Amino acid sequence: MTALPDADGLRTATNQAPALVGHNVVTSDLALTEAITRHGSAELVEDLAPLGAEAGTEEAREHGRLANRHHPELTTYDRWGNRVDEVEFHPSWHWLMERAVGHGLQAAPWEQQEAGDQHAHLRRAAGFFAWSQTEPGHGCPISMTYAAVPALRADDAIAKEWTALLAARSYDPGVRARSAKTGALAGMGMTEKQGGSDVRANLTRAVPTAEDGWYTLHGHKWFTSAPMNDVFLVLAQAAGGVTCFVVTRVLADGTRNRLDVVRLKDKLGNRSNASSELELDGTLAQRLGDEGRGVRTIIEMVAATRLDCVLGSAALMRHALAEASWHVAHRSAFGGLLVDKPLMQNVVADLAVESEAATALAMRLAAAVDRPGDPHEAALRRIALPLAKFWVCKRTPAMVAEALECLGGNGYVEDSGLPLMFRESPLNSIWEGSGNVNALDVLRALGREPEVLQAWITEVGAARGADSRLDRAVDDTLALLGDTAGLETGARRLAGQMAACLQGSLLVRFAPAEVADAFCGSRFGTSYGGTFGMLTAGSLRTVVDRATPRT
Numbered sequence: 001m002t003a004l005p006d007a008d009g010l011r012t013a014t015n016q017a018p019a020l021v022g023h024n025v026v027t028s029d030l031a032l033t034e035a036i037t038r039h040g041s042a043e044l045v046e047d048l049a050p051l052g053a054e055a056g057t058e059e060a061r062e063h064g065r066l067a068n069r070h071h072p073e074l075t076t077y078d079r080w081g082n083r084v085d086e087v088e089f090h091p092s093w094h095w096l097m098e099r100a101v102g103h104g105l106q107a108a109p110w111e112q113q114e115a116g117d118q119h120a121h122l123r124r125a126a127g128f129f130a131w132s133q134t135e136p137g138h139g140c141p142i143s144m145t146y147a148a149v150p151a152l153r154a155d156d157a158i159a160k161e162w163t164a165l166l167a168a169r170s171y172d173p174g175v176r177a178r179s180a181k182t183g184a185l186a187g188m189g190m191t192e193k194q195g196g197s198d199v200r201a202n203l204t205r206a207v208p209t210a211e212d213g214w215y216t217l218h219g220h221k222w223f224t225s226a227p228m229n230d231v232f233l234v235l236a237q238a239a240g241g242v243t244c245f246v247v248t249r250v251l252a253d254g255t256r257n258r259l260d261v262v263r264l265k266d267k268l269g270n271r272s273n274a275s276s277e278l279e280l281d282g283t284l285a286q287r288l289g290d291e292g293r294g295v296r297t298i299i300e301m302v303a304a305t306r307l308d309c310v311l312g313s314a315a316l317m318r319h320a321l322a323e324a325s326w327h328v329a330h331r332s333a334f335g336g337l338l339v340d341k342p343l344m345q346n347v348v349a350d351l352a353v354e355s356e357a358a359t360a361l362a363m364r365l366a367a368a369v370d371r372p373g374d375p376h377e378a379a380l381r382r383i384a385l386p387l388a389k390f391w392v393c394k395r396t397p398a399m400v401a402e403a404l405e406c407l408g409g410n411g412y413v414e415d416s417g418l419p420l421m422f423r424e425s426p427l428n429s430i431w432e433g434s435g436n437v438n439a440l441d442v443l444r445a446l447g448r449e450p451e452v453l454q455a456w457i458t459e460v461g462a463a464r465g466a467d468s469r470l471d472r473a474v475d476d477t478l479a480l481l482g483d484t485a486g487l488e489t490g491a492r493r494l495a496g497q498m499a500a501c502l503q504g505s506l507l508v509r510f511a512p513a514e515v516a517d518a519f520c521g522s523r524f525g526t527s528y529g530g531t532f533g534m535l536t537a538g539s540l541r542t543v544v545d546r547a548t549p550r551t
């Protein structure tokens, strides 16, 4: 039978880019693989290749879509009227979680590091970066589980109880006691209705019980994500001040702890993960660290989750860039492929430069976690973490919006995946210290720990002489520090410039000359127009080709 003509395109679409599937999310990302090799080794890239292949499958993409289409549902009471507070997730959520845990993206690197693995955190960071491109929401419990371990170490006995389970590669959901679990997940409860940044204003009270180290908590938590997790680090006011506590969902005897989930948040970004409001009324809690040292104790968890905010935002950028560069390589307009149009090359090259700068800084930070005994690395982490958290997370919404626009109207439609990325893009800047809070943390670090400025100078100084625009930017940034009266007002400006100098230093030393040139020529000085696609010169096509995934 002869096929019917379809010249009007009613049944068969033409000039549509194929779905970006079947590519390796790790090995097709040159900015990522070069950073892994630089800070670790080529073998690490090979280790991560299976994860990258799985992350790029159509199956993974579909699970990511379904997990966001079918929202988690809260059941507060069972059919008989017993309080249960259970959240039911779509099977695709469990599919994603099972793989994230199985790939060791939770707390595994802490144990691997203790066992002598020198690149455990870098491997995990690169894996998290790649895997979270399947779907961003499930990265939240994975991040909190990763981040809980350094804080739990405030108490050897408690750390011993939990670390192996949090590091286990077995995803074992369900409301059961620790002894009945093959793997566990952790969360955190700091934010309350009256304040999140200012946790010292917490109202939740901790009342000691007759048993040493045990308290009951009375109050609420306004945001507690992933309420089905097994264990939470929670702040509350004890007699000695704000104190950190370990709260388990189920007590050792198998009965449920009093952890009432009032409702789930109706959120902007991902809809796969549940973020809840909790009420605590006689909730049993074990003290972690001394009374009054709560902020100091939980700050270890905050620091590790801040790293994941940087990784998560860099991953969103990379994912959006991959979709944009893929689309323009396949879509034609006005007689030619979009990628061949000089102005589109400018836009995508600019996005690629932003993404590569974010990836490079994120991996540099992860590599620093692998060297805890090195004073330079410790000082660099202290300053570079709030810098990167501020800058990379802040740049993400504008970058993702521009990537979305590269797909034209298709980018505005849910099936493309870009709308979810766009809605998700502001989150990492809010969570774990919003933009201002991180910019102010940079000032705090500079004011209290002189070695952190030296660490920044050493790091950016490694590229000294290689690019005069970077050199000038470093000098201008140091001059900003002289204006002590205007420091707080200008904290964002300072943090942004310091972060961009770190990125510039990494790109000048390690990225192809075209990428470094485009970055230094646009991010420093006054010529930058503030939106993407305003690069003035350079080998734009080379930058675009480097960024485009190959299947």
Ligand SMILES: Cc1cc2nc3c(=O)[nH]c(=O)nc-3n(C[C@H](O)[C@H](O)[C@H](O)COP(=O)(O)OP(=O)(O)OC[C@H]3O[C@@H](n4cnc5c(N)ncnc54)[C@H](O)[C@@H]3O)c2cc1C
Residues within 6 Å of the ligand: 187, 188, 189, 190, 191, 194, 195, 196, 197, 198, 223, 224, 225, 226, 267, 275, 427, 430, 431, 432, 433, 434, 435, 436, 437, 440
């Ligand atoms: C999806 C989602 C999930 C979350 N999950 C969790 C969770 O699991 N556990 C948890 O504890 N919290 C969680 N949070 C809460 C989050 O960490 C807080 O929202 C965040 O820390 C900001 O606190 P806040 O909302 O009280 O804002 P506020 O502290 O009221 O801040 C409001 C604004 O003021 C700015 N600001 C604050 N202080 C200053 C200052 N001195 N100078 C200038 N500006 C300032 C802030 O940067 C911010 O822009 C979650 C939030 C979201 C959106």
